[in-house]
Amino acid sequence: MPDQQPLTAADWHFLAYHRFARLATVDDAGRPSIVPICFAADGEAIYSALDEKPKRVDPLRLRRVRNLLRHPAVALLVDDVFEDWDRLAFLLVHGTAELVWPGTDRHTAAIALLRARYPRYAGMALEQRPVIRIVPTAAFRWAARPAEAAPAPPRDLDLYALIQGRRSVRALRPDPVPPVLIERVLEAARWAPSPHGRMPWRFVVLTRPEAKARLAAAMGAEWERQLALDGEPPEVIARRKERSHQRIRDAPVCILLCLYLVDLDHYPDPVRQAAETTMAVQSLGAAAQNLLLAAYREGLDCGWMCAPLFCPETVRAALGLPPDLHPHALITMGYAARDPVRRERLPLEALVVRWE
Numbered sequence: 451m452p453d454q455q456p457l458t459a460a461d462w463h464f465l466a467y468h469r470f471a472r473l474a475t476v477d478d479a480g481r482p483s484i485v486p487i488c489f490a491a492d493g494e495a496i497y498s499a500l501d502e503k504p505k506r507v508d509p510l511r512l513r514r515v516r517n518l519l520r521h522p523a524v525a526l527l528v529d530d531v532f533e534d535w536d537r538l539a540f541l542l543v544h545g546t547a548e549l550v551w552p553g554t555d556r557h558t559a560a561i562a563l564l565r566a567r568y569p570r571y572a573g574m575a576l577e578q579r580p581v582i583r584i585v586p587t588a589a590f591r592w593a594a595r596p597a598e599a600a601p602a603p604p605r606d607l608d609l610y611a612l613i614q615g616r617r618s619v620r621a622l623r624p625d626p627v628p629p630v631l632i633e634r635v636l637e638a639a640r641w642a643p644s645p646h647g648r649m650p651w652r653f654v655v656l657t658r659p660e661a662k663a664r665l666a667a668a669m670g671a672e673w674e675r676q677l678a679l680d681g682e683p684p685e686v687i688a689r690r691k692e693r694s695h696q697r698i699r700d701a702p703v704c705i706l707l708c709l710y711l712v713d714l715d716h717y718p719d720p721v722r723q724a725a726e727t728t729m730a731v732q733s734l735g736a737a738a739q740n741l742l743l744a745a746y747r748e749g750l751d752c753g754w755m756c757a758p759l760f761c762p763e764t765v766r767a768a769l770g771l772p773p774d775l776h777p778h779a780l781i782t783m784g785y786a787a788r789d790p791v792r793r794e795r796l797p798l799e800a801l802v803v804r805w806e
């Protein structure tokens with residue numbers, strides 16, 4: 451029996467760092483066919499859209515589709531080819547292919563993955579066409595230099611360098627973030643310490659432009675109202691609102707960190723209850739820091755927006771969240787558009803008030 455999950459984390463990482471592959475299928479006569487494809491991977495399968503590029507042919511008449519419907523065993527090659535042979539590397543994936551049809555959750559999720567990776571898919575009507583789904587059955591990875599086979603994270607630094615290197619980055623490039631990397635940073639958050647080990651936080655991940663725009667518009671309207679109450683002049687309100695809108699809109703990924711108190715202890719008196727809630731908030735901060743450091747290590751940068759804390763109802767309504775999720779922080783994540791301001795820190799002597 452082939453292993454159902456033969457790709458290692460490093461293999462998925464290799465896929466995440468590559469944007470094009472070659473897909474090989476075979477016909478009834480045993481004739482191989484190979485085509486270049488765009489793809490996205492979700493840690494379980496690899497997806498490829500039957501997009502509008504081959505306009506001349508009905509997608510079901512495409513050779514690769516005809517072949518895989520009759521012979522689902524396919525091979526996928528992702529490679530680095532350079533004149534400098536020391537940098538050669540490839541990943542060969544054998545798998546079983548099928549079509550995922552429109553109208554299913556899996557199809558919707560696959561299209562979202564592909565659109566997150568390739569901005570040009572935003573303008574194509576992928577909804578009407580099936581998507582190829584390949585479940586890996588075996589994999590082989592080779593590299594001239596072993597380091598190439600398991601690409602090091604872009605900031606392969608020691609912990610102290612990561613802690614000191616991370617900075618709040620408020621301007622991000624629109625380049626999409628591979629889903630594997632989003633999973634990695636959430637995975638880091640998952641390992642944060644928490645009161646009684648109850649993990650009192652939940653994450654809402656937004657990558658679709660419509661979702662981000664909905665959140666930005668709702669929070670912007672509420673912020674406008676609050677700034678007007680503070681007596682801010684209209685032009686200042688308009689400027690601040692647009693800047694915040696832009697931060698959310700331009701971030702390829704927004705992660706809303708929500709407090710989730712349901713699993714915590716419940717006390718009859720308000721003092722202990724408040725302490726329990728404070729512990730949960732402290733733990734949310736720890737999860738956030740894990741996430742920020744992991745993102746930084748992966749070559750990503752983040753900004754922290756506290757706005758959701760000031761309008762939790764608005765955020766819940768905009769995103770259709772249940773009442774037991776308490777929005778606390780919006781982390782914008784992507785690739786830095788420019789070097790951020792490097793804010794200094796107080797010296798340790800000012801922070802350690804006693805050491806005896």
Ligand SMILES: Cc1cc2nc3c(=O)[nH]c(=O)nc-3n(C[C@H](O)[C@H](O)[C@H](O)COP(=O)(O)O)c2cc1C
Nearest residue numbers: 616617618619620753754755756757790791792793
């Ligand atoms: C709880 C919390 C809320 C924050 N809220 C915001 C915010 O709303 N907008 C923003 O631009 N930065 C926000 N930040 C980021 C801080 O301004 C930033 O961490 C601080 O200035 C230190 O800079 P550094 O992160 O680059 O080291 C927040 C940080 C924390 C921990």
